[in-house]
Amino acid sequence: MLVTQDQARTETEALIRRARRGDQLALGALIRRYQNYVFRLCYLVMRNEQDAEDMTQETFVRACRALPRFEIREEASFEAWLYRIAVNCCRSRMRRKWYQVLPWPDPAPQLVVEPEEQPERRLLRAERRDTVMEAVDTLGEKHRLVVILRYYAGLSNEEIAHVLKIPSGTVRSRLHTARQRLKELLAEGDEEERLFAAGGVAR
Amino acid sequence: MNCELACHLFDEYLEGQLSQYDLRRLERHLHGCPSCAAELRDLPRFERVMRRSLVTSTQGRMLSPEASMRLVQNAQTSLRRGIWSNRALLSLRVVVATAALCLVALGLYFILSDASVSPTLHTTVLAPVKQLVMFDPPPAPSSEPTQAVLTLQIADSSSERRGALSLASGDLSVEPTPLLPGEPFTITLFLHSNVTQPVDRARFDLEVTGPTGYYRFEMKAKGPFPAEGVSVVQITPERLADLSQEKYLISPEEVFSLPGVYVLRVLLYSPVVASTQ
Numbered sequence: 030m031l032v033t034q035d036q037a038r039t040e041t042e043a044l045i046r047r048a049r050r051g052d053q054l055a056l057g058a059l060i061r062r063y064q065n066y067v068f069r070l071c072y073l074v075m076r077n078e079q080d081a082e083d084m085t086q087e088t089f090v091r092a093c094r095a096l097p098r099f100e101i102r103e104e105a106s107f108e109a110w111l112y113r114i115a116v117n118c119c120r121s122r123m124r125r126k127w128y129q130v131l132p133w134p135d136p137a138p139q140l141v142v143e144p145e146e147q148p149e150r151r152l153l154r155a156e157r158r159d160t161v162m163e164a165v166d167t168l169g170e171k172h173r174l175v176v177i178l179r180y181y182a183g184l185s186n187e188e189i190a191h192v193l194k195i196p197s198g199t200v201r202s203r204l205h206t207a208r209q210r211l212k213e214l215l216a217e218g219d220e221e222e223r224l225f226a227a228g229g230v231a232r
Numbered sequence: 233m234n235c236e237l238a239c240h241l242f243d244e245y246l247e248g249q250l251s252q253y254d255l256r257r258l259e260r261h262l263h264g265c266p267s268c269a270a271e272l273r274d275l276p277r278f279e280r281v282m283r284r285s286l287v288t289s290t291q292g293r294m295l296s297p298e299a300s301m302r303l304v305q306n307a308q309t310s311l312r313r314g315i316w317s318n319r320a321l322l323s324l325r326v327v328v329a330t331a332a333l334c335l336v337a338l339g340l341y342f343i344l345s346d347a348s349v350s351p352t353l354h355t356t357v358l359a360p361v362k363q364l365v366m367f368d369p370p371p372a373p374s375s376e377p378t379q380a381v382l383t384l385q386i387a388d389s390s391s392e393r394r395g396a397l398s399l400a401s402g403d404l405s406v407e408p409t410p411l412l413p414g415e416p417f418t419i420t421l422f423l424h425s426n427v428t429q430p431v432d433r434a435r436f437d438l439e440v441t442g443p444t445g446y447y448r449f450e451m452k453a454k455g456p457f458p459a460e461g462v463s464v465v466q467i468t469p470e471r472l473a474d475l476s477q478e479k480y481l482i483s484p485e486e487v488f489s490l491p492g493v494y495v496l497r498v499l500l501y502s503p504v505v506a507s508t509q
Contacts, residue, residue: 048311056311057304064303069290082299089303093310097318161285180279181286186243201240208278 042101049097060089063108066182067115073177074119084122088115112182113192116174123170164214172207175200233261238268242275404498414485419467421498423457431457435501438467442494444487449475 041062047055067088072081092114099110165176178189186204190197238261244250245258262269295303403422411417419438425431434453440446449472457463469484476484488494 049315051312051315053308056308060304060307061300064300065294068295069293072290072293073286078293082295085295086299086303086306089307090310093307094314094317096311097314157281158285158288161281162289165286176282177286180282181290183283185247198240201243204243205236205239211282212278 041107045096045099045101045107056093063111064089066108067111070112070115070177070182071119073181074116074174075122080122084115084118087118091118106188108182109184109188109192112178112184116178116192120170120174160215161211164211167214168207168210172203172210175203176207176211179204233257235261235265235268238262238265239271242272245272246275404496406496411488413489413491415488416469416485417488419496421465421467423453423463423465423500425457425459425461425463428459430459431455431463434465437497437499437501438472439497439499440487440494441497442488443490443492444482447476447480447482447487449479451475 041059044055044059044062048059064085068081068085071084071088072078075081075084088111092111095114099107101107165173168176174193175189178184178192179186184192186197186200189200193200238258241250241254241258245255250258262272403424405420407418407420408415421436423434432455434455434457436451436453438449438451440449451467451471453463453465455463472484472487476482476487
């Protein structure tokens, strides 16, 4: 069954209202709806599953403690609120001295692919994905977070500004810098990547 | 508009979020800048690749069922705490708001009623401490009230006789006799004047020593007291009331509330003689 964005939002709001009244089933449904989104976001930021799982736990513990005070408004997105908590959790963990950023692990064990996709094309996509992720890996934390929130979480520049507590002009600037850097890195790849980056760097 | 600023507006341009002013400026720049135009043209493709790469790199990764179960349990505990702390916060706000409202109402009451702190308030606050220190605790009341016996004693009048007024032993009486505890009474003084001029005011102290403690009432009797005659001064509970309540925080009836022997003593001071016309 197809669910529109508005329907999903209405359902989420209903679950939040019920959970705030102490409905444990609604809380369970709300968590199941978002746990893997948050887990993957944490995974992208932390780069290993154990830390991502810890940060997901921490995110939901903090979110549930603050849930009675979360204001359901037209412009306030629950997802953005959750992502904000998740990013804050990850950043506090990364700020610890002992924390070391690890290189990207092997691709996910259960990679879902489109059935009609040609094997060559699938391989090309996988290679490109690895190239892109390696390029993202080279970005500094500030730029990496903006890229992840923009292209994984699908947040607007204003929402990213809200999540990271920075001005939206700074978000635009970081995003622009990150894109330039990624295009440069990807342009160093094979011919397909060169074609892909043909737009070049704006001067 | 330079290239960097133009690039900063690409996202809003593609999302249709630009204001008319920025839209006109950007389009003017794009007409004259093929580099920015090419970058804008390639941006949707770049974004598709980025989105696909980031999403597929995490696709299939999910929390294990055990971790998911643990997450729900922790979240439930956390939510319960959140609900309780939120309720506590709300209650605290209500209490603070009520207290603030009461303070405001009290302030308004004082302002509107023009109430000021009376000087007697200080006496009221301070006196009980002295009172408690000064007196023994009253004994438990007996079921059968016994009669109070009042023994009268007059101060040695020899020293006081040099004044214009004098008082003898028989000049002090209490009615009714015997006096029951808590019963209204009248103390009568017969003041003898031995001067040829009328006396304007007389000042004397009435001391009471009995089972309830020691009390000293400073009293004034307003004349005129006739020359070479006898004047009658009557002291009733009402007359003692102001003094006793203000000074000792006790009613005159309570001064004689316990059965026993009470010693009354009157000390006369030099009277004020009216000036000769």
